[in-house]
Amino acid sequence: MASVGSKCRRETNRIWTVEEDQKLAEVVRIHGPRRWRMVAAKAGLNRCGNSCRLRWMNYLRPNIKRGNISDQEEDLILRLHKLLGNRWSLIAGRLPGRTDNEIKNYWNSHLSKKIKQNEKQKICSTSKKNDLEKEKAHEIKIATKGIDEGTSRREVDPQCSFGSDQLYDFSVEEPLNLERMSKFFEWDETWFEFT
DNA sequence: AAAGAGTCCAACCGCGACCAG
């Protein structure tokens, strides 16, 4: 298996310089954001293709939203993670301007701790409630089964009636219509509780 | 003030999937 990553020698988190960013942006402007090995070569950077792709996706790409995650965004991340699990790219796709890496980092440094704390509190709950949680989890698993099978990596199976990209695709909405998304999830959770 | 611990995030790694020849 020849992957960009595996061929990429260890660069020990070498920070990108402004000059490197400019070179990369220029080459991407000319050739487009693909064929990253060629892009890396054209830019004359001592970087592997995957490094260039990552730098572009997480930093140089237009419309990248930087700065603190808002409460609304955090709430959305929590809800999406509940439904999709560690599918960071899918989650990021619902948060315009945010990257999968950023969300993953935010989750690992902030939200996972919050959840652990919540779980500790939940341990005090009754066994009956635990049974209900299990049932609910089972329902979610069944409900998201199609999503997992339909969006393994790239495209949703065309034979499949829909995948998560379509089911939860808010990208067609106006940029960051979080209110609508929140309402969607309110409905969604109500449905799960009802079932 | 200094040193050790903890936190955060950019960047790298390794793998699986896709695709063209």
Next chain:
DNA sequence: CCTGGTCGCGGTTGGACTCTT
């Protein structure tokens, strides 16, 4: 079908920064 190149993803790491003692 097989192979090699490419892409995209989630997991992990390294190091700068901040906090605590």
